Amino acid sequence: MIRVAAVGDVHMDQDVVGRFRPALERLPEQADVLLLAGDLTRHGTESEARCVAAEFGGLGVPVVAVLGNHDHHCDQVPQVVKVLTDAGIAVLEGDSTVVDTPGGTLGIAGAKGFGGGFAGRCASEFGEPEMKAFVRTTSVTAEQLGAALRDLDCDTRVALTHYAPVPDTLAGEPPEIYPFLGSYLLGQAIDSAPTALAVHGHAHAGTERGTTPGGVRVRNVAHPVIKQAYSVFHLG
Amino acid sequence: MIDEYTEAAIQRLLTEHGGLAEQGIKVIRRERVLVLCGEVESRQRRDEILRLVHENFPDVPLSVDIGVTRASAPTEAEELP
Ligand SMILES: [Fe+2]
Ligand SMILES: [Fe+2]
Numbered sequence: 588m589i590r591v592a593a594v595g596d597v598h599m600d601q602d603v604v605g606r607f608r609p610a611l612e613r614l615p616e617q618a619d620v621l622l623l624a625g626d627l628t629r630h631g632t633e634s635e636a637r638c639v640a641a642e643f644g645g646l647g648v649p650v651v652a653v654l655g656n657h658d659h660h661c662d663q664v665p666q667v668v669k670v671l672t673d674a675g676i677a678v679l680e681g682d683s684t685v686v687d688t689p690g691g692t693l694g695i696a697g698a699k700g701f702g703g704g705f706a707g708r709c710a711s712e713f714g715e716p717e718m719k720a721f722v723r724t725t726s727v728t729a730e731q732l733g734a735a736l737r738d739l740d741c742d743t744r745v746a747l748t749h750y751a752p753v754p755d756t757l758a759g760e761p762p763e764i765y766p767f768l769g770s771y772l773l774g775q776a777i778d779s780a781p782t783a784l785a786v787h788g789h790a791h792a793g794t795e796r797g798t799t800p801g802g803v804r805v806r807n808v809a810h811p812v813i814k815q816a817y818s819v820f821h822l823g
Numbered sequence: 824m825i826d827e828y829t830e831a832a833i834q835r836l837l838t839e840h841g842g843l844a845e846q847g848i849k850v851i852r853r854e855r856v857l858v859l860c861g862e863v864e865s866r867q868r869r870d871e872i873l874r875l876v877h878e879n880f881p882d883v884p885l886s887v888d889i890g891v892t893r894a895s896a897p898t899e900a901e902e903l904p
Contacts, residue, residue: 590900596847597864598844598864599864602864602865602867602868603864603865606864606865606894607894609895609896610894610895610896613896614896617896617897617900629844630841630844657844657846660844783903784903791846791847791861791862792847792849792861804903806901810864810892810894811847811861811862811892814862814892814893815893815894815895815896815897816894816895816896816897817896817897818897818900818901819897819899819900819901820900820901820903821900821901821902821903822903823904
């Protein structure tokens with residue numbers, strides 16, 4: 588059995604430092620790895636990233652993250668990634684990492700993902716350059732996620748995104764904004780490999796549980812959805 | 824009187840104001856009040872939402888129902904065989 592802890596949308600800044608720490612001190616008893624599903628900061632500044640590093644660094648288990656849309660807001664992605672990486676937090680974007688656990692090797696493929704919507708109600712790569720660029724952004728990131736998942740050499744595979752790969756875990760959000768919350772292309776990428784679990788964040792008013800069309804279990808671990816410091820999943 | 828344009832402007836203020844950056848707050852127009860509802864990461868953030876919305880829309884009667892998300896360790900794991 589591999590024990591995976593996960594949380595997203597912690598939106599760290601000075602005012603949040605220390606809130607997660609008491610729970611995190613207990614995390615190594617409960618999990619072999621911690622996944623952070625994006626929106627780690629409020630505006631994506633270097634100083635907010637330092638708050639993330641202080642809160643989620645040095646836990647005693649590997650920490651693997653993807654960024655979210657908030658982490659892009661101030662156009663300081665390289666600085667944010669550097670602060671997190673220096674704190675020992677692996678940041679994935681279209682690539683993967685393998686973690687050794689007592690229950691076997693856990694491969695994590697991650698990407699922020701992007702919007703576009705879900706089958707039958709989605710945007711198409713057509714028309715204005717802005718619209719084509721929007722949909723193209725999602726298809727490129729989804730292709731990278733799929734390739735990263737398929738290329739993994741490990742016992743158990745997990746997909747980590749910020750945007751949602753299925754509409755199931757968005758229930759509770761207004762249906763009108765689903766195209767800004769995720770894309771079926773991410774689900775298709777996840778289904779292209781034997782993935783054990785897909786975790787995402789972003790949809791603060793969504794629902795915990797869902798499944799891809801291929802039967803992969805999906806969990807929305809946005810902090811306001813799980814209402815605890817992190818959730819723990821026992822795989823296998 | 825709270826119209827749709829005010830509702831839209833408040834929704835965007837919550838996200839786009841540098842001091843807020845909140846996308847997860849629901850803005851609901853009721854008959855007599857505008858309800859702000861959702862969860863944030865700290866009490867300061869809730870107070871700042873109230874302060875800035877009130878400052879920018881002084882004539883809009885507000886009802887604020889925003890909680891601070893709990894951050895305790897989980898008591899149970901989910902088994903996914
Ligand atoms: Fe978020
Ligand atoms: Fe987000």
